[in-house]
Structures are given as C-alpha cells and as structure tokens.
Amino acid sequence: MEEPEPRQSQTRRRRRGWLVALVLASCTPRGKGTGEPAVPPPPRLGVEQVARLLPTHVKDRQDWARDVLAALEVEELAPTPPAVCSVLAVIEQESGYQPDPAVPGLPKMVRARLEEHANKLGPVGRKALASVLEGRTAGQKKTFDQRLSAAKTEKDLDRLFRDMLTYYEEEYPKTYAAADLASSLFGSGRLEDLNPITTAGSMQVSVRYALEKEGEDADPVRVREALYTRTGGVRYGTARLLDYEAAYPEPLFRFADYNAGVYASRNAALQAQVSRLTGIGLVPDGDLQLYDKQGEPLDEDSQSLKALLVFRERYAPELSERRVRRDVEKEKEADFESTDTYRAVKRVYARETGESPAYAQLPKVTLKSPKLKGERTTAWFARSVDARFQKCQARYRAMAPK
Template identity: 60%
Template sequence: MTFPSKLKRGLFLAGALLALTTCSRGVRGPDTQTPPPPRLTPAEVARLIPSHVEDRQGWAKDVLAALEEQRVYPSVEPVCQVLAVIEQESGFQANPVVKDLPRIVRKRLDTYAEKLGVVGRKALQALLEHRAPGESRSFGARLKAVRTERDLDRLFREILKAYEEQYPAVYTAADLASELARSKGLADLNPITTAGSMQVSVRYAVEQSDEDRPEAEVREELYTRAGGVRHGTSRLLGYTAHYAQPLHRFADYNAGFYASRNAALQAQVSHLTGLPLALDGDLLLYNDEGEPRDEDSRTLKALLAFRTRHAPKVSERQVRRDARKEKQGDFEETETWRAIKQAYERSTGKTPEYSRLPEVAIRSPKMSQDRTTAWFARSVDRRFQRCLGQHRAPAK
C-alpha cells in the first residue's frame, strides 16, 4: 500500500472541510447536514499533552503538521489518537531511553559470535577493542555507555562499518557461516528496528520514503520530534479501515495493517470449517522483509477448505490471489471476502463482525516482559479516552 509522503498545505486547506476525516479513519467527518467538529489550534493541542512534557507547543505543532500531511482534519479525535500513541510508546521522548540497553545488544552480539565458532568470537573481541577514527574509547567501552536508541543505532552502524572495512576476510567468512547456520547477519542484529517517539518500524519508514534515500538518513529523521511524529501518524492514520472505534486501529498499529479486520475473518473461517486458527490477523506467512512466503499458512489452508465446502464456484487460484490482498483495503471487495461473510451469516443468522482484537504476543529486546497486542491496544485506548475527557473538561 502507498501513502502520501509530500502534500502541499494549500491542498489540505482547500479540502479540509470536505470528507477528509471519515469514520473509516476513526473520526466522524463533516457532511452537508452537520457542521464539522471544531478544528483544534496548537494551544488547544498543547493543553492535551501532559504538563511535565517539555515544549508542549512544539509537540502540538508537529502533530498538527503530521495530520495535515495525511489530510486528516485536526479535530480532537485524531489528535488524541496520535497523542495517545506517543505517550504509550515513548512518554513524549523523541529519542527514548531504553533500560539495560548495553546488555541487550552485547548479548545479541555474543550469541551471533558463538554461532560462528572460534573465528566469530575472535572477530567480535577484536572489533570491540577497535577505536573509530578520532575516538579515544573502544567500541566496547562506548557500548557500555549507550542509553538511548539513537546512540546505540549510531554506534551499531559505526561497528558494522568498521567490521566491513577493517575485517573484510572475516566479514565474508561470517556471512557464509551465517548463511549455513541460518542465523541473521550482523547488520540484522541491530535491536533498533522501531524508533522515535512513536516507535515506528524502520522498515515502514524506509518504504514510505524516497527510493534513493539511504536507510541511515531515514533512521536519523525518526529520532527528530517532527520526523518521528510524521512517520508515526502516517502509520496510524494513513490507511482506510471501517473500524467503529479507534481501539482496533491501535491494535493494527502494533500488529500490522488490517490485523483487527483479518482476525475477525479468521474467527469466521474457523467457525465455518471447524479448523482451529491463531487469530493473529495474518492470513499468509511472511519473511523478515515482509514478503509473502511460498509455504501455505494454516489460515490459507483453512481458506482453501472453506472454498471446497462452502464456495466451490470460487477457484483455488482466486482464493490465493485474494489472500495476497490481506494488507489492503480492497481485500474487502474480493470474492473470497464476500463468500466468507455470506456463508457465516447463513450459518449463524448473525451479522459477521468486521473486526476484533488480534491475538498476538509482543516480544522485543527493548521490553522487560512479554505483552500482547490486546494489552497494547487497550493501554493506548485508555490514554485516548483520557485525552478526550481532558478536552471536554473546562480549561483551568
């Protein structure tokens, strides 16, 4: 799916009073019968930000600019959605501090080196003892001192550069050993895969940026307040889904586009086929780059079983083709989607639900304990509801 990356202010102002915020984006949009909801000013947005946050006015302006870029009318609901995610993910820190960060990354490096045997351990030791040009401390000493995502990210990229330039023979051998052992390469061991105030996926931010833009440049932008909010708002509100409440959009923010919508479909397919399914919102299996794998997932097998039992006029080829649209809005226009919804309604006499919270475990080296997508969505939703209540409360 492609989202707008550069939109001129004039286009937004001209269309702001049209259907720029619809219920599909979690916000009630203006129509011909009802006047548009109030448009929030920077001062009003700043008042919704916790009082301990520094430069609330600056945060407010960046949030409004990000909504403008997505052509989302800045009423209280989308503003509070963005603010709730920022508070949940970073507590309004553009460059978040991560507890025990040096230990996390050193453990990953040690694990990688162990898989490569003696050559890996020796290479890692030599590398951490190395000093970058102009630095008095070794990489190992600097690693012990990192506290924030940006500091670790920069240091890790320096280490990788030194590894490639100073140890080319070892680097080649390590890559080969990594491939044979089916372990990740050194570049993929960087624990900073989400970054900035809204903890946006680096891969997502790179995909939404200009094709010739280096990843390092995109990473640096994510650590700025404006950049983190801009990419995060795009990830949160830059797609259309017919959710009745923002709770499911918050779940999608954590689990992936349309995870809540797809989890409901999985539950319906499971009911119709009798096959147990993990309601994780993924109909297919994906590789580390986010591309569909050739192997059939349990859900895809269930979809094919559904076709055989309930919709024989839909071909297997059509089901497979439709399933590849699961991360897109127009998946809802496919024959497979319509067949499942119709069969479920015939079977149960009930209107099939559009969405439900997906069942996904959250594991991250930056988290002290495992969580779930449902926990994340409800936590963000509590902050969202508090923000709405604060807006309704009289100003002091």
C-alpha cells in the same frame, strides 16, 4: 470533459472521511427532514488547543503540538479531536513524549545478540568479535566495546553500528583468519541484520515502514536520524497510524493495527469466522499468510490459507483455488474487502450462523521484544493506548466551549 480523480487523491479523500465518520459516529443523526438542526462539522484544533491536550508533565508542549499538526497536514487529515488524540495516545504509550527514549538494559541486549552470532563459529568467532569490538572510529577515544557499554538510546546504538560497519569495510584486515565472522556480522551492510532495535522514535514506528514510506531511493541513514527527532518520529508514526482507510467502529482496532500490522484487526475477525465455519482451530493473529523477517510472504501455506481453501470446497465451490490464493495476497490492502473470497466468507457466515459478521476484533498476538519486561499482547497494547485516547478526549470535552 473532466479528468478522473487520481487514485492517490481518492485514497486521501476516503481517509479524511473515516476521521469525520469517527467524530459523528457517537452523534444522533440530525439534519434536513428531521426537524432538528444539522450536525456541525468536526472542530479543527490549533496549536494552543492541542498543547492543552497533552499531559501536564510534558515539556515543550507547543513544539509537540506543532509537530502533530504538521504531521496530520502532510497526510491531508483534518486536525480533529479524534485524530489528534489518537496520535497523542500512541506517543504517550510508546515513549512518554521522549523523542529518543532510553532502552533499559540495551548494552546487555546487544552483546547477547552479537555473541549468539559469534558462537556459531566457535572459539575463532569469539576471538574475531573481541577484535572488532576493540576497534574505534577515527577521532574517537572510546573503543566500540566502551561505546556499547555506554549506549542508552536507540540513536546511540544505531550510530555505533554504522561506525562498526564502516570500520570493518575500511580497516578490518582482509587477511585475518576469522574474517568470515566479520563478514557474517557486518558484510551485508544492513543494520537491521543484527540491530535488535527495529522500531524507533517517540512513536516507536517501524524503521522498515519509514524507509518504505520514503521510497526506493531513501537514504537509510537520513531516515533513521529523522526518526530520532521529535518532528521525524511524529511524522512517520502519524502516517503509520492513520495513512490507510478502514471501517473500524472505534479507534481501539486501529491501535491494535499499529502494533500487529495494517488491517490485523479486520483480518482477525475474518479468521475467527472462517474457524467457526470450518471447525478448524485458528489463532486470529491478523495474518492470512506467513511472512519472513522483512515482511515478505513465504511460499508455505499458512493455517489460515488452508482453512480458507477448506471453506471454499465446503461453502463456495464457485471460487477457484487460484482466486482464493490471489485474494489473500491483498490482505494488507483496503481492496481485500472487495474480493470474492472476503465477501463469500461474510455472506456464508451470516447465512449459516444468523449473525451479522463482525468487521473487526482484537488480534491475538503475544509480543516479543527485548524492550518489554514480561509477556504482553496486542490486546493489552490496544487497550492501554485506548485508555490514553479516552483521557485525551475527556480533556478536550472539558476545555471545549459549552
């Protein structure tokens, strides 16, 4: 008796399928019974071909190409033109092909964050912060304050915070009157608590995602250091971009998800449909629940969840409130589409409006980051990446054999 296919293998097979579907989506179906030749399988690109898809100004083109192909191989995804161009478009958008991109105004940004925490303790807090910044790591000539002033990249900042944490743990006087400040600043042992840089590398992938990808036993230092390399940044960024299945009709929505969160585009469409059915105004941001800074769901009901409960009462009383709440917990999974709640919304929307419910729409999210100048949105990000994707596709068509 043949053993059932492991769930992980099924998931990887389905993800390979969406890339094949993406290539074939723009083709007219042909094949057996049509009298026309069958559609050939999508081409698989090699190092030389991928290198030619990069913008002409990029240095180390073949090295970038090798890293992209290696990252796709790890995810068991075929190196098709859409897959390769998707990754290249994000790299170009996020860093311009810089493994450890510089962040303008980084020292000022971090000082403001530190001073905000110190000011909570008043004059004593500010004195304690100054004392900590005057310290230096053994063997280092520059103080932490001087190193902060000279910091230019995410890696500079990350290493500075690690050294400051070590300094506090090993050197900071335990009897100092304002030790409470140092404890609040560095005592948790989590760089993320104060570090304003939460994404890193050439694809600006979430550090939290990279750690989760490696599992519970991951070494945070090793993962962060890997993100600052060309190979590591591409590896984690490619996984974040492509390591989930979604029936998006075009890459634009996956690019939006890269910015706003997995399945944000799918969920934004559902929010818009629930809003129309119930008359409750919702911002289609792609989140059906409320989340804390670590990405964990809060106990408080979101407006989207409240609207779904109204939808249940009005259109789908066969659904229990408990069922709706349980289904919403799956909003970051592919299986959410198989839930009674998701299906009910789609079914009722089609019946009440006479329209086919959209699978996805661009989420409405305003981006807030110290790295950005001016107000940006997820829609802006997705369209900017998509424009680069289209140019990459055009380069491929120009070099493909006629």
